[in-house]
Amino acid sequence: WMRRVEAVRGVSFEVQAGDIFGFLGPNGAGKTTTIKMLTGLIAPTSGRASLMGEPVGRPRVLSKVGFLPENPYVYPYLTPLEFVEMCGELSGLRGRACRDRARQVLERTGVWYAADRQVRRLSKGMLQRTGLAAALVADPELLILDEPMSGLDPVGRKEVKDLILEERANGRTIFFSTHILADVEALCDRVTILRKGQVVVSGALSELLNFGANETQIVLDAVSEELQGELEALGGRLSRAGERTTVEVASQQVDEVLRMALGGGASVVEVQAHHATLEDLFVREAIFSGDRSDPEPAKKSSSD
Missing domain, CATH: 3.40.50.300 (P-loop containing nucleotide triphosphate hydrolases)
Structure with a gap:
């Protein structure tokens, strides 16, 4: 059987x-x-x-x-x-x-x-x-x-x-x-x-x-819980590694994030424009999204 x-x-x-x-x-x-x-x-x-x-x-x-x-x-x-x-x-x-x-x-x-x-x-x-x-x-x-x-x-x-x-x-x-x-x-x-x-x-x-073509990664140090909440409210993606926090936001939000970070007592480690790769797309959709029990409907390009 x-x-x-x-x-x-x-x-x-x-x-x-x-x-x-x-x-x-x-x-x-x-x-x-x-x-x-x-x-x-x-x-x-x-x-x-x-x-x-x-x-x-x-x-x-x-x-x-x-x-x-x-x-x-x-x-x-x-x-x-x-x-x-x-x-x-x-x-x-x-x-x-x-x-x-x-x-x-x-x-x-x-x-x-x-x-x-x-x-x-x-x-x-x-x-x-x-x-x-x-x-x-x-x-x-x-x-x-x-x-x-x-x-x-x-x-x-x-x-x-x-x-x-x-x-x-x-x-x-x-x-x-x-x-x-x-x-x-x-x-x-x-x-x-x-x-x-x-x-x-x-x-x-x-x-x-194109999903990440206009994103910028900002690496911050010493981000407080209060500041983290404010950054999350902007709608960007946050991830932590030790004392450092990486914020991924649209390029037009960079100035606002920097003002919030410096005003909230954090220090700026790095600011880098991010160009999406197939690896980014694959990890996001085929690996990280695997935490959901069922996949969402397929995302398609506008030419489909």
């Missing part, structure tokens, strides 16, 4: 053609489950999913999709060339065209020099690159990549990021999940963040990051 677990609930988002779309969330948020539903590996218990306007799972839809799973399984006694050629044949490529295409994608992913080694002798990073080559071999319209940078060194990560940008420039749509927020911020047009199986944030990355 196994206990039923609701892995995702009410997940809804849209990926625009030609975009690089980042799919984020803490471990166990439901990312891989959602990806398995999108690729037809498991069926949702309710609702529906579509790719390119058609229900997922149909052969003619899946033939347009290249998929890299989180832990790619490659037959250990095949070589990368044999495995990628096999994937090409399953996608309808034949003969010389299949072999030439396999060589091309193995060269692009940096595996060609090891194309005749058995997969079981490859490192984790090389195995990941082989899986990526297999996802590319059929020249798909949509790439779905689950943790594509997993196991790669810094050079490998840069090469995969460059490849993703090249694929987008060639008209591909790329959907990928990752825990490396800097990669998402550098690559993605749009993002969706999951928490506890539900979407908490979705929209254009540039617009979502």
Whole structure:
């Protein structure tokens, strides 16, 4: 007997053609489950999913999709060339065209020099690159990549990021999940963040990051309880670390906070403009908001 677990609930988002779309969330948020539903590996218990306007799972839809799973399984006694050629044949490529295409994608992913080694002798990073080559071999319209940078060194990560940008420039749509927020911020047009199986944030990355674009952090020392109450009444965010208090307020409130602080006997340690990052957004929505029992409805950018 196994206990039923609701892995995702009410997940809804849209990926625009030609975009690089980042799919984020803490471990166990439901990312891989959602990806398995999108690729037809498991069926949702309710609702529906579509790719390119058609229900997922149909052969003619899946033939347009290249998929890299989180832990790619490659037959250990095949070589990368044999495995990628096999994937090409399953996608309808034949003969010389299949072999030439396999060589091309193995060269692009940096595996060609090891194309005749058995997969079981490859490192984790090389195995990941082989899986990526297999996802590319059929020249798909949509790439779905689950943790594509997993196991790669810094050079490998840069090469995969460059490849993703090249694929987008060639008209591909790329959907990928990752825990490396800097990669998402550098690559993605749009993002969706999951928490506890539900979407908490979705929209254009540039617009979502505007939430803290005009904030200023003010670090104060020796803040009394009375002064703390007055600062909280302004509506900013306060946090304490030892004797120091950090106040985050809109830039137009800085002068008022400084007057209150100095008039209340506190000393000013630092004043710094704060530019929001994806890490700020992720921590706020996917980590700190986890104290609530149920996520709030997804926050979206105005373009949705």
